[in-house]
Amino acid sequence: MGVDNIRELLRADPVTATWLEHLEAAGAPEFAVELPSADELPPILLELTVPHEEIDGLVVLLPSLKQSAGLWWLLERCAHVLVRDMGQIGRPQLFPTLPSEMGVMHRYFYIYVFLAVLPHVQAYHRARSIPDDIARRTLADLGRHMAVYHRIHGEGGLGTAFWLMLHFRGGIYDMGRLQFERATLGDTTGAALQAAGLPYGPGDLRLSVHVPAFSGPITLRACDMAFERAKPFFARYFPEERYEIATCNSWLLDDQLAEYLPAGSNIMQFQRRFEFAVRRPEPDDAGIVRFVFGQNLGALDELPGRSTLERAIIGHLQAGRHWYGAAGWLRL
Known part of the structure; x- marks a missing residue:
């Protein structure tokens, strides 16, 4: 696949076309973009907690990427924008879902981008x-997100490359049960x-709290420990950035969850931390x-109602109601 082929594929969709313009404006990197050899790759993937069953396939795909002028052109520019913005606060221009016409590489390509950026982060x-x-724990989120992708889609790949951009440019850190984003x-x-009368407003520094999957229950103690680690961590390793608020x-x-869950449940205790x-x-x-x-939203009667939370989600939707994201804050 040549460079023109890649450009043509990306220009066919408005989202990837806008992203292509961003990459073309960034241009080629001044540093040499490199990937591990086939022999070097497996232990690196294991460090990143990539599921074992995915490792052989990623090794097999490696030569096709290195031999494709178009894929390598795209890899260089994706790596460039991450390395160029290393350490910056704020969300980058997000990696979009790639066209299915790229074949199996549309599910695996960004993993190689993160491997190319790994030495830099x-x-x-x-x-x-x-x-x-x-x-190590922060970057190992790559493997966790591959496991999440397989759980949802039933096949290998990575569907949240936009999120892992934060990890591979120094924007987010694992503090145990919770992750904290600058x-x-x-x-x-x-x-x-x-x-609320606080001396903070739009543009002021905050730590954004995230709850990763496959990490056990969000118990009161586990979350306490994460917050206890976070404040001194950022004060010590990012002393020029003063974090007093978390969101x-x-x-x-x-807040509708309170209609269904006990006050002492992990979720309600987590919710009460925040204003x-x-x-x-x-x-x-x-x-x-x-x-x-x-899994993706489908027929509600096919969802398992094994727990109080699962039954609450199903019953709420069956009643014609909706669930919403919400934001809260707390002082550190």
Whole structure:
């Protein structure tokens, strides 16, 4: 597949066409983009907790990527925008879903992008003196997201490359049960903080709290420990950035959950950590089904009702109601 073929594929969709313009504006990197050899690749993938059953396939695909002028052109520019913006706060121009016409590579391509960027983010972590265990756990989220993809789609690949951009440019860190992203307040949550009389507003620094999948229950103690680690971590390794506020934007903060879950449940205890800021205006039924059941939204009577939470989600939707994302904040 040549460069012109890749460009033609990406220009066929408005989302990927806009992204292509972004990559073309960035241009080729000044550094040499490299990938591990076939012999070097398996132990690196294991460090990133890539599912074992995926490793042989990723090794097999490696030569086809290196031998394709178009794929290599795309790889270089994707790696460039991550390395160029290493350490910056804020969401980057997101990696979009790639066209299915790219074959199996449309599910696996971004994994190779992150492998190409790996030495650069590791160098950034070393320059910041980030502890090795935290750096490793943070980057190992790659394997977790591959497992999530397989759970939802029943096949290998990676569907959340846009999210892992944060990990591979130094924007998010694993503190145990929770992950904390270096970020700034947006207009809506910033305005809510101002309305509450706090001296913070849009554009001010915040830590954005995220709850990764496949990490066990969000118990009170596990979350306490994550917050206890986070504040001194960022104060020590990012001393020029003062974080006094944390926010969370998630279905976990939908206040309707209180209609169904016991006050002492893990989710309600997590929810009460935060001062409610705003419920998002658009429903996110598909999102909560994907997170809780590990599958795309379909026939409700086919969803398993094994737990109080699962039965609540199903019953709520069957009643014609909707679930929403919501935002909350707390002082660190």
